[in-house]
Amino acid sequence: MNQSKTLTVQEFDPEWAGLFAELRTVLASALEDVRHTVEHVGSTSVPGCAAKPIIDIDIVVDDASLLPEVISRLVKRGYHHEGDLGITGREAFQAPPGDIDHHLYAVVAGSTPHLDHVLLRDHLRAHPEDVLRYSQLKRELSRRLQDVDNARERYAEAKGALVAELIETARSGDVVIRPLSGPEEVGLFNQLPYTLNHEIAEDLAGGRRRPEWMWVAVRGSQVLARIAWWGRAAEDEPLVLDVFDVLDTDLADSTAEGAASLLLDTALEKVVPIREDQVRPEYSRFLPGDWREIPAERRAVERRAGLLEATGARHSVERLRLQWEPGSPVPEPDGRLLFRSVEETDAGTEELIGLMTRALDGTLDHYSRTELARMTPREAAVEHYAGELARYGTPRSWWRIATLPGGDPVGFVIPARNTYNAIVAYIGVVPEHRGHGYIDPLLAEGTRVLAAEDVPRIRASTDLGNSPMAAAFARAGYATFEREFKMAWGRP
Missing domain, CATH: 3.40.630 (Aminopeptidase)
Known part of the structure; x- marks a missing residue:
């Protein structure tokens, strides 16, 4: 709990890391939805270092424009905002009564106050001889200033020269x-x-x-x-x-x-x-x-x-990263193909894997061609299904198989959602039905499925060298917003 203003320096306590973890949880809750990180700084973050039993914490934001919101949230949590206390670039806070004793600061990532805290901490963690010097000075100052007025202020001032030396050493030190x-x-x-x-x-x-x-x-x-x-x-x-x-x-x-x-x-x-x-x-x-x-x-x-x-x-492939946004037109079904969901049964899985196997014949996709160099089409399809498609948590009812009106399968499209975005995960046309433009209604159907879920965007990707697929996405309203540059290591 909050201690008196007496000066107390004690030997390193492993429990300090646990106290920091408790405070980090509280702060993360108070700052929910505000981009930030919480860093343990100061001597209590350095194993083996003597310290006042007060946890020093930096709330780090990546832009100064976020500081007013951080200040507002912390004041609502019960903190008293003390301003910068004479150090430009940081905002200091007094902990609420009854809290674990700690010093709290809000800083911008890469600012001088933030870097000084990190420099000192990281240097001490890597240099036990300087931990010994720093700890000895702290013990000596604690004994000397024990009964002196304004002990804490004089303590901070007296160790300032060594702190500045250590920070400068860290700033100019080795990698x-x-x-x-x-x-x-x-x-x-x-x-x-x-x-x-x-x-x-x-x-x-x-x-x-x-x-x-x-x-x-x-x-x-x-x-x-x-x-x-x-x-x-x-x-x-x-x-x-x-x-x-x-x-x-x-x-x-x-x-x-x-x-x-x-x-x-x-x-x-x-x-x-x-x-x-x-x-x-x-x-x-x-x-x-x-x-x-x-x-x-x-x-x-x-x-x-x-x-x-x-x-x-070695460089392996460059891919186009594609994006469809709400408001972009989606072609209406032209009646040439019929669509049905992939059955959530073993038979449905087997049908999809069978179509994936057939679609690998003549593929232009770099990854598929790489896999086919070391395994059969069937093995590649099974590995792709188990390693990627089966892992998506979105409904399998979104997946579509396209057939001609007479029932002959033409291809498939796998709309899904990964951790970050709605995506067209996989799309393919079997060889005997290529050359008839069936990729367009397939892609349109996959886009319609995701658009019906009110997603903010749909993403997809294809190899830069796969011109037919890139053209199909362009016709469907997908724009290239980035490229992906890939390199790979060979097998040992």
């Missing part, structure tokens, strides 16, 4: 390669910009990312490079390497690029080590549709690709 310590470091991880940043915290909370799958190369206060994998919740292995960024800098000593290379080597070995007859998860990067015409974007792509190639990865 540190490490995984994230937990969700509280999302703000640090998101120093480098990317279109997926807004999903990182939610993915961590949902189990689709894990701190041990997320690594950074840090030099002082700056993230030089970062890497992260994504996977399905409750599964032990990641499915895709979908974040790899290098600081865009012209440092003469090439520190960022060297750090990125070391980060890649270290994280790959720790997260997805080479195993017999097991391929590492592929690399995926979302890019602007015209990335080749943007010099800075093209340089960044080539830089990342070069680093990945040094680890054995």
Whole structure:
């Protein structure tokens, strides 16, 4: 509970991590729907460090425009807003009476107050000799100032020189390669910009990312490079390497690029080590549709690709990311095809797998062709069904099989919803019915099924080289909003 203003320094207590976890839960509830992370900072976050038994916490937002809402929510929760207390860039709060004793601050990710807190914490965690120095000073000051007026203020002032020295040492120190310590470091991880940043915290909370799958190369206060994998919740292995960024800098000593290379080597070995007859998860990067015409974007792509190639990865495919939005016209059924749902029975599953098997004949899809190089069409269809389609939680009644009026099957379309969006997951026409434009009514039917669910958007993707499929999506009102650049590692 809130303690008196007496100065108390005690040895490190492992229970402090549990107290922080309790407070983080309360704060997350108070700030629901506000983009933020909660970080444990200060000496109570450093194992082995003597400290006042007061938990220091940063609420980290990615934009200063969110601070007024944070302040409002915390005041409603019972916190007293104290302003910046003379430190520009942070907002300080006094805890409600009766709460676990803690200091609470709201900061913007990457700001000086935020980075100073993180720098000091991370430096001490990595340098036990400095933990010893800092702890000894704290004990000495506690004894010396025990009966002095304004003890806490004089204590903070007296240790300020060592704190500044440690922060400066961290700021100019060597590159540190490490995984994230937990969700509280999302703000640090998101120093480098990317279109997926807004999903990182939610993915961590949902189990689709894990701190041990997320690594950074840090030099002082700056993230030089970062890497992260994504996977399905409750599964032990990641499915895709979908974040790899290098600081865009012209440092003469090439520190960022060297750090990125070391980060890649270290994280790959720790997260997805080479195993017999097991391929590492592929690399995926979302890019602007015209990335080749943007010099800075093209340089960044080539830089990342070069680093990945040094680890054995090779460019595999580029895909169009497509989007349909409400209000876009959907063609009415033209009567050439009839549609029925896939039966939720073994027979229905077998019928769909049979059509998927037939549709693989002559496919232009890169992944399908890759799978056919190592297994039969039937095996590829079964693996695709079990590994992807059967995992969607949306109703199977959305899935459609198309037939001619006489009952002869023509193809299928699989509308679904993944974790983030409504999607056209898979669509195919069997070989004997290609060349008649049946892909258009199939795609229109899948779009109608999802549009009827009032979804805010429908997404799909196809290989850049699959011109017939890309043209079909364009006719159905889907626009290219991004591209996906992929690289893959071969089998050991």
